[in-house]
Amino acid sequence: MSEQKLAAELRTEFGKGYARRARAAGQIPAVIYGHGAEPLHVNLPGRATTLAVRVSNALLSLDINGEEHLAIVKDIQRDPIKQIIEHIDLLTVQKGEKVTVDVPVHVVGEAASGVVANQEATTVSLEAEATHLPTAIEVSIEGREAGAHVHASDLELPKGAALLSDPETLVVNLSEAAAPAEEEAGEEAAAKEAAPAAE
Template identity: 55%
Template structure:
């Protein structure tokens, strides 16, 4: 993964008011942490940063030019407005070339399993240790033609060169099962409806018995 180059500006204004002003200018407030240094508060160009994050994925690596000094930074947390979908804030961590980092990488399925099967993804992301400048965007899993009963574990994955799995090798990644037929699904629905009807009948009967008991108690009290 090559680092996208972004020119940043250091900033001295903080708080919600300052952040809103930055966003109104179509920029993004961000903080860079790491290697025992004090956090660096910066402002990034909104459009360029959004494109860099889309290209780099969940673990985008950026080369930040902060006041003329180049800093290699890995994206750690991105806050996005849930409605307008614009970037609200980004946290970065400083890294160095050759340095190992721990990242979460998505699993991508390639191909189609055999007919009349159901593909169940047990783990959508896996934890890896990789060089900061060689973080894979995803790990590909080939399921082409796999039959029902096939299971792919973490230990079965083919990892990119230089990456080390930090997940238990027995973790289930993909499970191929038999697809449920329309007849079997209909039978299950009918059984569920029948059970629900029995439960309703039992509930109505219990309610009737309770009401009858209350009536008898009331009559007995009136006679006294």
């Protein structure tokens, strides 16, 4: 995973009014904390930051007054209606450091004919090296039959990552599809034929 480089500006003003002005100027207020250091309050470039954090577990390289700070996103507050980013909490990380992250699970492939795949868990918790965080884990259900299950312990984890979720967590459950549409159509037709007789 490549670093996303962003220029950050230290801020000394706080409060909702200031945050509104910052967002109006195309910036996103953020706080950086971790490693026992005093939290750093910064403004990030709005468009570039929005694009960078679309990737799960993105590693951000922040230039603050010429100093590089590596950080990952811990929380994003969004406007409930417009869904624009209002504030970001960032966690300082160092190369070689292990951190805990939730990683999305993407189901790929087609199950056997007549089989429906239900994804029961959309993320799993992993411990991984801060500068090599996985953005997603793929699990293939290609050709799998009804009755098959995929548990967290079955996932292929990236090199150096360790599973923290319960290994027995059900990720994908494969079952037989519901009654075919033809049968449902036949039942509807039978119901319509019976309707006039009831009048």
